[in-house]
Every structure is written in C-alpha cells, then in structure tokens.
Amino acid sequence: MNFELTEQQKVVRTSVRKFAEEVLGPNAPIVDKEAKFSWETKKELEKINAWGISIPEKYGGSGLDSICNSIVIEELARVCASTALTVTVHNSVAAYPIYKFGTEYQKEKFLVELATGKKLGAFSLSEANAGSDVSATETIATQDGDEFVVNGSKIYVTNGGVADISLVGAKYVSENNDKGFAILIMEKDMLGYEIGEPEDKMGMRGSSTTALYFDGVRVPKENILGSLREGFKVAMHSLDAGRIGIAAQALGIAQAAFEMSADYSLHRVQFGRPISKFQGVSFKIAEIATKIENARFLTYRAAWLRDQGKSFTKEAAMCKYYASMIGREVCQEALQIYGGYGYSKDLPLERFYRDVKITEIYEGTNEIMKAIISRQVLQNL
Amino acid sequence: MKIIILIKQVPAVHEIRINRTLGTVQREGFDAMINPDDEHALELGLSLKEKFGGEVYAVSMGPPQAEGALRECLAMGVDYAVLLSHHRFAMSDTLQTTFVLERAIRKLEPFDIVITGSKTLDSGTGHIPVQLSEALAIPLISQIYKMEIKNGFFIGERTYGHEYQSIKVKLPIIIRVDRGFNEVRFIPLLGIKQAFEKKIEIWNFDTFECPDEIDGCEKSPTKLLEVIDEKIIRKNVEIIGTNDEKAQKILDFIKKVHIQKIKSPLDLE
Numbered sequence: 121m122n123f124e125l126t127e128q129q130k131v132v133r134t135s136v137r138k139f140a141e142e143v144l145g146p147n148a149p150i151v152d153k154e155a156k157f158s159w160e161t162k163k164e165l166e167k168i169n170a171w172g173i174s175i176p177e178k179y180g181g182s183g184l185d186s187i188c189n190s191i192v193i194e195e196l197a198r199v200c201a202s203t204a205l206t207v208t209v210h211n212s213v214a215a216y217p218i219y220k221f222g223t224e225y226q227k228e229k230f231l232v233e234l235a236t237g238k239k240l241g242a243f244s245l246s247e248a249n250a251g252s253d254v255s256a257t258e259t260i261a262t263q264d265g266d267e268f269v270v271n272g273s274k275i276y277v278t279n280g281g282v283a284d285i286s287l288v289g290a291k292y293v294s295e296n297n298d299k300g301f302a303i304l305i306m307e308k309d310m311l312g313y314e315i316g317e318p319e320d321k322m323g324m325r326g327s328s329t330t331a332l333y334f335d336g337v338r339v340p341k342e343n344i345l346g347s348l349r350e351g352f353k354v355a356m357h358s359l360d361a362g363r364i365g366i367a368a369q370a371l372g373i374a375q376a377a378f379e380m381s382a383d384y385s386l387h388r389v390q391f392g393r394p395i396s397k398f399q400g401v402s403f404k405i406a407e408i409a410t411k412i413e414n415a416r417f418l419t420y421r422a423a424w425l426r427d428q429g430k431s432f433t434k435e436a437a438m439c440k441y442y443a444s445m446i447g448r449e450v451c452q453e454a455l456q457i458y459g460g461y462g463y464s465k466d467l468p469l470e471r472f473y474r475d476v477k478i479t480e481i482y483e484g485t486n487e488i489m490k491a492i493i494s495r496q497v498l499q500n501l
Numbered sequence: 502m503k504i505i506i507l508i509k510q511v512p513a514v515h516e517i518r519i520n521r522t523l524g525t526v527q528r529e530g531f532d533a534m535i536n537p538d539d540e541h542a543l544e545l546g547l548s549l550k551e552k553f554g555g556e557v558y559a560v561s562m563g564p565p566q567a568e569g570a571l572r573e574c575l576a577m578g579v580d581y582a583v584l585l586s587h588h589r590f591a592m593s594d595t596l597q598t599t600f601v602l603e604r605a606i607r608k609l610e611p612f613d614i615v616i617t618g619s620k621t622l623d624s625g626t627g628h629i630p631v632q633l634s635e636a637l638a639i640p641l642i643s644q645i646y647k648m649e650i651k652n653g654f655f656i657g658e659r660t661y662g663h664e665y666q667s668i669k670v671k672l673p674i675i676i677r678v679d680r681g682f683n684e685v686r687f688i689p690l691l692g693i694k695q696a697f698e699k700k701i702e703i704w705n706f707d708t709f710e711c712p713d714e715i716d717g718c719e720k721s722p723t724k725l726l727e728v729i730d731e732k733i734i735r736k737n738v739e740i741i742g743t744n745d746e747k748a749q750k751i752l753d754f755i756k757k758v759h760i761q762k763i764k765s766p767l768d769l770e
C-alpha cells in the first residue's frame with residue numbers, strides 16, 4: 121500500500137494551485153457577489169487544458185488519471201468553488217460519458233470540442249417532479265424516423281446557460297413502441313431548445329444554473345448515448361464518476377476553510393493569548409484536520425479504484441457523502457473560530473459555508489448516497 | 502534556433518532553512534521549486550521557440566532530485582532536459598559550477614542563445630551568467646526590456662545605469678533576464694502528462710572530459726565563513742492627516758529610506 125502521490129500528481133497539485141491562486145483568487149469574491157459566470161476564466165482554463173483532464177490525448181484531452189482529476193477539482197475549489205463546479209460537471213458528467221459510452225462519430229463530433237474547451241457541456245437529469253427519483257422523468261422523446269422528437273423540461277442544470285452540448289435524460293418511445301430511458305446529446309442551437317432564467321442561488325453563484333425547455337426538439341438518432349436501452353446505466357455510471365468530483369470539490373472548500381481558520385487561531389489574541397491556546401479552539405482544529413484527511417483518503421481511493429478499472433460505485437457514494445458532510449461541518453466550525461469576522465462578507469468564510477452546502481444535495485443527495493451504500497454493503501453480506 | 506535555458510531547483514520560499522555547520526542551504530526533505538528568475542528565462546526561451554521554431558533545452562546542475570524541476574520545464578514545453586549530477590559536482594561554488602555548465606553547453610554546440618535568470622533564491626550571487634559569458638567567450642546581454650531576433654542578430658533595448666541603450670549583437674549570446682521581464686505561463690495539464698513520458702538525460706563527471714580541476718568539494722575557491730540571518734525589523738507607523746498630508750509624509754519617508762540605502766556601495770550597482 122502506498123499513500124504517496126506520484127511525482128506527476130504532485131506537479132498537478134502545485135501547478136493548479138498556483139493557477140487557482142493567481143487567476144481565480146481575485147475573481148472568486150466577485151463572481152459570487154455578482155452571480156456571474158466568467159468567460160475570461162473559462163478561456164484561462166482552456167490554456168491549462170482543464171476541460172479534458174482525463175480524456176485521452178487522442179480526443180483533445182490531457183489523459184491524466186482520476187486522482188489527478190480529483191486534485192485539479194480540489195485545488196480549483198480551494199480558491200473558487202463555482203469554477204470547480206463548472207469544471208467538474210463539464211469533465212465528469214458531460215465529456216467523460218461521451219468518451220465512455222459514445223460512438224466514434226459522437227467522439228469526433230462532440231468530445232473533441234468539449235475536451236479542448238471549445239465548447240462547454242452540461243448534464244441534465246433533474247426535473248420539477250423528478251429529483252432523487254429519476255424514474256419519474258417526464259421529458260419524453262418520441263421516435264419519428266431517423267429522429268427523436270423531445271418535449272419536456274429540466275431544472276437546476278449546471279452550465280445550463282453556458283453549455284453548447286447537454287446530455288439530457290428522457291423517457292423514449294421508439295417506432296416499434298419500445299419504451300425506456302435514454303440519454304440524448306443535445307446542442308443548444310437545435311430548434312425548440314430553450315434556456316431558462318439563471319437561478320438565484322445561496323452559493324455557487326459564479327456557476328450557471330438554469331432550466332432547459334424542449335419544445336419539439338428534433339434530435340438525430342445518432343445522438344443517443346450508448347444504446348437506447350442503456351440510458352439508465354449511462355446516467356448512473358456517469359454520476360458515479362461525477363460524485364468523486366463533488367467529493368473533491370467539498371474537500372477543496374474544506375481545505376481552504378481549514379487553512380484560514382488554523383492560521384487565524386494562531387494570531388487572534390484574546391485573554392492575553394492566541395485563541396489556539398484554548399482547548400475549545402485547538403480541539404476544533406484537530407477535528408477539522410482529521411475529517412479532511414479522512415475525506416481525502418476516501419476520495420483518492422475511489423479515484424484510484426476507477427483508475428484500476430474496478431467497481432467504485434460504493435466508494436464514490438461514500439466519498440461524496442462523507443466529504444460533503446464534513447465539508448459543511450468544517451466550514452461551519454472554521455467560521456465559528458473566526459467569530460464575528462467570519463460572519464462578515466469581508467472574508468470568504470461565509471462564502472465557503474454557502475458554497476459547500478450544495479455538495480450534500482447535488483449529484484444525488486446524501487440520503488440517496490446512504491441508500492446506495494447500504495444496498496451495496498448489505499447485498500455483499 | 503537552438504536555445505539552452507539554465508535552471509536551478511531551489512527550496513520553496515517558505516521552506517528555506519540554513520544548515521549552520523555547513524553554511525549551505527538545507528535541501529533534504531523540503532518542497533522544491535524552479536528558481537523564480539529562471540521561470541522567466543524559460544518563458545523567454547519558449548516564446549522564442551514559438552516565434553522562430555527550433556529546440557529548447559533545459560539544463561540544470563544539482564542533486565538527483567533536481568529532476569523534479571526539469572520535469573516541470575518539460576511540462577511547460579521544453580523539448581529536452583539535461584541534469585548535470587555527480588558527487589564531484591556537489592558543494593561547488595560559482596566558479597566550479599561555471600566550469601561544469603560551460604562543458605555541458607559546449608557539448609550542445611552549436612547553439613544560438615543561452616538564457617539564464619539573474620540570481621538564485623538560495624544563494625543570490627548572480628555570478629553564473631557573467632562567468633559563463635567569460636568562459637564561453639560570448640557576449641552577455643542583461644537588463645533588456647525589449648528584444649527581437651533577426652537574421653542571426655539580437656536587436657534590443659536595455660537600461661544601463663541612467664541610460665537606455667539600443668544594442669545589436671551577433672548570436673550566439675547569453676541573455677540574462679530579470680523577474681519583471683515577462684509574464685510566465687502556467688503549466689498546462691497536457692504538458693504534465695507528456696513531461697512524464699519524456700526522458701531526462703543525466704550527464705555526470707565522465708560524460709565530458711572533465712579535468713581534475715572539477716571538484717566542487719575540494720577545489721571551490723570560495724569559502725563560506727559565516728551565515729548571518731537577515732533581520733528585518735518592522736515597525737508600525739500611524740500616518741495621520743488629510744490625504745495630501747499623508748501623501749507628503751509617505752513621500753518624505755521614501756526619500757529618507759532611499760538616501761540611507763545608497764550610502765551602502767553595494768546598493769549602487
């Protein structure tokens with residue numbers, strides 16, 4: 121067993137950290153305050169190849185392993201969680217599923233532009249009446265010759281307002297009246313594809329979240345991802361991969377909160393000594409540090425299993441559940457260590473706290489994570 | 502165009518520790534990075550390659566772990582990396598280092614441009630570029646703020662004391678860059694992937710015909726007598742008044758500090 125990062129993984133960390141601190145750092149409070157997606161940041165991320173981290177070089181990506189992918193997301197989130205969200209959704213649940221399940225035609229047509237960052241991707245499953253329960257999906261795709269006609273709508277689509285390509289989950293009815301669930305690759309300029317107003321959110325305000333409306337959008341049948349019947353499997357496998365990214369994101373936010381609060385505890389003097397000298401504070405630091413370490417190992421292990429080609433459904437659910445939960449706890453305690461200053465918008469602690477909360481909800485709520493974990497654990501008894 | 506960039510691995514800024522008995526910077530077990538000045542040399546080398554084509558070599562003398570810094574050079578876009586490493590190179594002063602670098606550069610002849618940083622974070626003498634220029638008998642161009650390469654000539658402008666100079670020099674040359682010269686690119690992820698698929702050449706004492714005079718430990722003429730911590734005493738001052746008064750007070754203060762500073766002959770260069 122080896123707990124050390126490889127030299128390559130270390131270089132990924134130091135260089136992305138530098139990029140994040142210098143490029144995202146000054147912008148992070150601004151995109152939060154103005155709730156604005158930054159196209160300049162998008163271009164800068166293109167220069168460091170952040171749009172195809174684990175996609176093979178052949179398709180325009182960097183071909184790095186999943187641990188590197190997690191490190192990139194973690195380091196971006198440590199500085200700007202909104203940017204990390206945009207990047208992880210694009211990489212893990214838009215580009216990656218096309219690589220994993222796409223036909224050669226789909227890879228040439230969609231993947232290369234996604235991996236190089238020429239185009240942005242989204243993944244839209246959630247609907248007004250279908251959140252945790254994907255089987256309640258109402259969007260419907262009806263076959264008409266070589267095309268599927270799609271009607272319905274999606275909500276809370278990350279990158280919804282900025283993505284050129286969106287993977288959309290829909291119930292389908294084929295010509296021979298076969299029914300099931302499929303994932304379709306849609307393009308934003310398809311007729312009848314409409315983008316809703318930006319969501320006014322508690323956190324992740326620098327990322328674009330919108331509804332999508334489909335009014336008779338005609339999608340060629342070559343755009344079905346995987347085979348028609350595979351839709352559910354495609355969606356679930358993509359989410360497995362995506363969850364490692366969400367865990368990495370929560371981890372990065374927690375790391376930032378930890379670094380700031382630990383440093384503050386050494387310098388804030390009350391009752392004639394640094395507050396770190398009070399056990400009530402230093403024990404918080406100990407708990408925070410231990411939780412983060414724990415979450416990091418769970419996350420990297422899930423990524424490692426994925427790199428080994430082994431099953432990682434349970435581990436992805438575990439790291440997503442655990443990292444997001446401790447992420448929330450860590451941000452809360454870090455803010456507490458700052459006292460009133462932590463509650464002020466002058467410091468990023470309150471942003472961390474608002475940003476981290478959603479990691480317990482999206483890409484499957486933590487309740488759903490526990491359902492997945494318990495099912496896996498119990499069925500293997 | 503064949504460009505050679507000299508780089509050094511130094512301890513990450515927050516990690517610098519001095520070994521008091523040896524009078525050297527302790528390197529073991531600490532995070533390391535490319536010397537900040539050298540990153541600007543790398544940037545210049547890579548941008549010249551992008552403009553004129555050719556090959557960029559990164560050359561570093563150091564212990565085996567300096568491979569890490571060369572790996573980063575490869576990730577940034579350098580074509581070839583050479584590590585000069587041998588126990589006879591250890592503990593070299595700047596003269597001994599110059600001897601080794603000179604031999605490595607000669608082995609890469611014919612070249613067009615050697616690029617270096619101005620000084621290193623961990624020793625800061627600034628000797629190497631000057632001594633190398635002497636050893637290789639090619640001109641050293643420094644303090645430039647503008648440059649181009651045309652028909653085998655370097656054409657550029659530089660500050661020189663209180664003057665601005667326009668200069669034109671025939672290649673090959675050594676260019677020494679400062680930190681303000683250009684903006685260093687970030688390391689791209691694809692570069693990191695590819696850097697670990699490339700090979701780093703290791704050249705040692707036996708690679709070139711090294712004369713006996715090369716022996717960092719025994720034959721370095723510079724002897725370090727003592728290492729003294731630089732003490733920076735910070736004082737908080739309150740500046741009160743209208744904005745104009747405050748500005749004046751700050752200006753007076755800068756003037757005072759500046760006058761004190763140039764009293765030291767070392768600050769005149």
Ligand SMILES: Cc1cc2nc3c(=O)[nH]c(=O)nc-3n(C[C@H](O)[C@H](O)[C@H](O)COP(=O)(O)OP(=O)(O)OC[C@H]3O[C@@H](n4cnc5c(N)ncnc54)[C@H](O)[C@@H]3O)c2cc1C
Nearest residue numbers: 243244245246251252276277278329481482483484485487
């Ligand atoms: C900022 C943001 C970005 C998002 N990005 C995307 C995106 O890119 N693509 C996308 O498709 N969706 C996205 N979502 C939607 C997100 O994935 C859903 O909100 C999430 O899956 C939960 O669905 P829901 O909100 O409908 O909650 P519900 O499913 O209605 O759940 C409500 C509560 O009931 C609990 N619950 C439900 N079922 C069970 C059960 N069986 N057992 C125990 N508890 C249960 C839940 O855990 C939760 O606490 C995003 C949401 C937000 C806020």
